[in-house]
Each structure stands twice: as structure tokens, then as C-alpha cells.
Amino acid sequence: xxxxxxxxxxxxxxxxxxxxxxxxxxxxxxxxxxxxxxxxxxxxxxxxxxxxxxxxxxxxxxxxxxxxxxxxxxxxxxxxxxxxxxxxxxxxxxxxxxxxxxxxxxxxxxxxxxxxxxxxxxxxxxxxxxxxxxxxxxxxxxxxxxxxxxxxxxxxxxxxxxxxxxxxxxxxxxxxxxxxxxxxxxxxxxxxxxxxxxxxxxxxxxxxxxxxxxxxxxxxxxxxxxxxxxxxxxxxxxxxxxxxxxxxxxxxxxxxxxxxxxxxxxxxxxxxxxxxxxxxxxxxxxxxxxxxxxxxxxxxxxxxxxxxxxxxxxxxxxxxxxxxxxxxxxxxxxxxxxxxxxxx
Numbered sequence: 001x002x003x004x005x006x007x008x009x010x011x012x013x014x015x016x017x018x019x020x021x022x023x024x025x026x027x028x029x030x031x032x033x034x035x036x037x038x039x040x041x042x043x044x045x046x047x048x049x050x051x052x053x054x055x056x057x058x059x060x061x062x063x064x065x066x067x068x069x070x071x072x073x074x075x076x077x078x079x080x081x082x083x084x085x086x087x088x089x090x091x092x093x094x095x096x097x098x099x100x101x102x103x104x105x106x107x108x109x110x111x112x113x114x115x116x117x118x119x120x121x122x123x124x125x126x127x128x129x130x131x132x133x134x135x136x137x138x139x140x141x142x143x144x145x146x147x148x149x150x151x152x153x154x155x156x157x158x159x160x161x162x163x164x165x166x167x168x169x170x171x172x173x174x175x176x177x178x179x180x181x182x183x184x185x186x187x188x189x190x191x192x193x194x195x196x197x198x199x200x201x202x203x204x205x206x207x208x209x210x211x212x213x214x215x216x217x218x219x220x221x222x223x224x225x226x227x228x229x230x231x232x233x234x235x236x237x238x239x240x241x242x243x244x245x246x247x248x249x250x251x252x253x254x255x256x257x258x259x260x261x262x263x264x265x266x267x268x269x270x271x272x273x274x275x276x277x278x279x280x281x282x283x284x285x286x287x288x289x290x291x292x293x294x295x296x297x298x299x300x301x302x303x304x305x306x307x308x309x310x311x312x313x314x315x316x317x318x319x320x321x322x323x324x325x326x327x328x329x330x331x332x333x334x335x336x337x338x339x340x341x342x343x344x
Contacts, residue, residue: 043058043059043105044058044059045057045058045069045079045080045081045088046058046059046079047076047077047078047079047090048068049337053073053074053075054075054076054077055068055069055070055071055072055075055076056068056069056070056076056079056088056090056107057069058105058107067106067107068107069088069103069106069107070090070092070103070107070110072092073094074092074093074094074095075092075093076090076091076092076093076101077090077091077092077093077098078090078091078122078123080123080124080125081105081125082125082129083125083126083127083128083129084129085105086104086105086129087102087103087104087105087129088102088103088104088105088107089101089102089113089123089125089132090103091120091123093119097115097116097119097120098116098119098120098121099112099113099114099115099116099120100112100113100114100115100116100120100123100132100134100147101113102149113132113147113149114132114134114136114145114147114154116136116137119136119137120134120135120136121135121136121142122134122135122165122166123135123166124166124168124169125169126169126173127169127171127172127173128173130148130149130150131146131147131148131149131173131193132146132147132149133145133146133157133166133168133169133176133193134146134147134166135164135165135166135178140160141160141162141163141164142163142164142165143156143157143158143159143160143164144156144157144158144164144166144176144178144191145157146176146193155193155194157176157178157191157193158178158191162180162181162182162183162184162185162186163180163181163182164178164179164180164181165178165179165181165207165208166178167179167188167208167209167210167211167218167220168209168210168211169211170190170211170215170236171211171213171214171215172215174192175190175191175192176190176191176192176193177189177190177209177210177211177218178190178191178209179206179207179208179209179220181205181207185200186203186204186205186206187200187201187202187203187204187205187206188200188201188202188206188209188218188220188238189201190236199238200238201218201234201236201237201238202220202222202234202238202241204222204224205222205223205224206220206221206222206224206232207220207221207222208220208221208252208254210254210255210256211256212256212260212280213256213257213258213259213260214260215236216235216236216260217233217234217235217236217260217280218233218234218235218236219231219232219233219244219254219256219263219280220232220234221251221252221254228248228249228250228251229250229251229252230243230244230245230246230251231243231244231245231251231252231254231263231265232244233263233280242280242281242282243282244263244278244279244280244281244282245265245267245276245278245282245285246282247267247269247285248269249267249268249269249270250267250268251265251266251267251269251276252265252266252267253265253266253296253297253298254266255298255299255300256300257277257300257304257324258300258301258302258303258304259304260280261279261280262277262278262279262280263277263278263280264276264277264288264298264299264300264307265277265278265298266295266296266297266298270287272291272292272293272294273294273295273296274287274288274289274290274291274295275287275288275289275295275298275307275309275326276288277324286325286326287326288307288322288325288326289309289311289322289326291311291313293311293312293313294311294312295309295310295311295312296309296310296311296317297309297310297342299342300324301321304324305323305324306321306322306323306324307321307322307323307324308320308321308332308342309321309322309342310339310342316335316336316337316338316339317338317339318331318332318333318334318335318339319331319332319333319339319342320332
């Protein structure tokens with residue numbers, strides 16, 4: 001078990017290693033905070049607090065063969081598979097700030113990728129599995145950076161225009177999408193990290209922009225039309241905006257269907273947060289869950305046939321899946337702890 005050094009955010013750190021212990025555990029005892037589920041089949045990576053601080057674990061999608069992948073004095077969060085399924089990235093907090101670490105699928109070869117002088121709050125793999133965009137504090141604001149793992153290079157994507165929120169990569173890997181949350185340039189932007197083009201797409205207090213799977217549309221959230229949070233869709237030039245969830249109540253936490261034709265989201269329009277789907281033109285809205293408790297984090301499977309989500313149906317959050325029409329609901333975790341933030 002090792003501690004972690006805190007070099008400059010502007011310096012790519014040479015790979016460090018530390019001993020990783022693999023421990024068996026029963027699914028019933030997992031204290032799960034977040035997970036990423038492999039598309040269709042394979043292993044789930046997630047975090048658990050069962051040993052007093054948050055660590056990364058993995059388990060087969062069937063619930064079999066659970067393994068502990070990290071074992072340190074720091075707290076880990078947000079484990080995420082690389083698109084080629086060869087690496088897992090995660091954040092690790094040693095009490096000074098959150099750093100970005102990498103390891104292979106079995107938890108071996110753990111190494112420091114980027115160390116931030118302050119908190120790193122989010123990251124996203126590029127489609128080529130060689131670059132990672134992330135947001136970290138620098139010069140008093142939250143800026144977007146990129147690390148090129150192949151070239152051992154850091155690139156600053158934004159420079160103090162206001163606090164930024166990462167929106168992720170375009171499917172072709174050319175553009176990084178982000179939202180400026182305050183200041184004169186607030187709104188959704190896209191920028192090519194290896195070039196100079198930076199295009200402002202909106203000028204309102206818009207949040208959480210996400211590319212469509214085909215790269216031809218962008219969805220985002222906004223309160224521009226009143227007090228309720230709504231989900232909008234526009235083209236990649238920032239034109240042809242459509243409010244796709246136009247109804248009383250907050251609509252949030254959305255995910256694109258793999259075919260780019262529908263969105264799944266959470267809405268409290270009927271009294272408590274439930275799972276809904278809608279066409280990207282706002283038509284054919286369907287409510288998929290019906291109860292008196294809260295649902296969270298709906299995410300499509302890679303083939304678009306099922307949706308995974310978190311529900312507080314038994315007093316604490318567990319994970320469930322269902323068909324895209326809301327039928328065939330299946331519990332996939334059953335713990336006395338917090339199981340949430342799933343993703344296929």
C-alpha cells in the first residue's frame with residue numbers, strides 16, 4: 001500500500017505502481033457507490049466502502065466472481081472502462097486533491113496518469129482510448145484539460161473563461177464538448193484540443209451537454225424557459241433547438257439511446273423522480289417506472305434493448321434493469337447499502 005505524491009497539474013507523471021490486493025466478497029455485503037457496466041456482457045466495475053474508505057471492485061454481470069481491484073489509504077471514485085476495454089480509469093482522493101489513475105482490467109499495473117494540485121472533478125475517455133479529457137481547478141477556476149497517454153503529454157483545453165463542466169468527446173474524437181457555467185461566455189462550447197477552433201453553441205445557463213451516438217446532435221439541460229429544468233436537443237452548429245421534455249417538473253439525468261433516436265431521463269413531473277423515455281423531437285413520451293420512491297441514473301445498454309437504473313424501492317438504492325418499454329424489470333443488486341450511478 002502506498003501514498004501518493006502531488007506534482008503539478010501541468011506535468012504528466014511517469015507511471016507509478018503500487019501493490020493491489022484482490023479480495024473476494026459476497027454481493028450481499030457490497031457497499032456500492034457507483035459502477036460502470038460493460039456492454040452486453042463481461043465485468044462490472046464499481047466502488048465500495050465496505051472497508052472504511054471507497055475502493056474499486058469488479059464483478060461479472062451475473063453477480064459472480066467479485067474482486068477488489070484497489071487497496072490504498074485514499075478514496076477511489078468514478079471507475080470507467082476505456083473504449084477498447086483494456087484499461088480502467090478512476091479518481092483517487094488522498095485528502096489533498098483527486099488524481100487520475102489507470103489500471104488494467106484485472107487491477108494490475110496501477111499507475112498515476114495525472115496529479116492535480118486541487119480537485120479533479122470529472123473525466124471522459126476519448127474514443128481512441130489514448131486520450132482523456134478532464135476538469136480540474138487551475139488558477140482559481142475549473143478548466144478543461146486533456147492528457148495524451150500515448151505521447152505522455154498534457155494539453156490545456158480552456159483557460160479561465162469561467163468554471164467549466166465537461167460534456168465529453170464527439171464520436172469521431174475530434175471535439176471536446178463543455179459548458180461554461182458563469183461569466184460572459186456562459187453556454188455550451190465545443191473545441192478541438194489539438195487545434196485552435198472553439199465554437200460557442202449557446203449563450204444561456206445550459207448544463208450537461210452530451211453528443212448523440214452518431215455525432216450529429218447535442219442534448220443538454222437548461223432552465224432557460226422558466227423555473228423547471230428541461231432537456232433540449234440541437235444540431236452540432238447550435239441551431240434547431242428543441243425542448244424535448246416540455247412539461248411541469250424538473251427533467252434531468254438523461255442518456256442517449258444507442259441509435260440516437262430516443263432519450264431516457266429522470267423526471268419528477270408526476271410527483272417523484274421516475275424513469276421516462278422520449279423521442280428527440282419530444283414526441284412519444286413514456287413513463288417506465290411507477291412507484292412512490294426515487295429513481296436515478298437510467299442508462300441504455302449498448303444494444304439499446306435494456307435500461308439499467310437505481311431505485312430506492314426497498315429504502316436504500318439498488319440497481320435494476322428493464323426492457324426499453326419498462327417491462328421485464330429485474331433486480332441486479334440487493335444490499336443494505338447505496339448502489340447507484342450505473343452505466344452499461
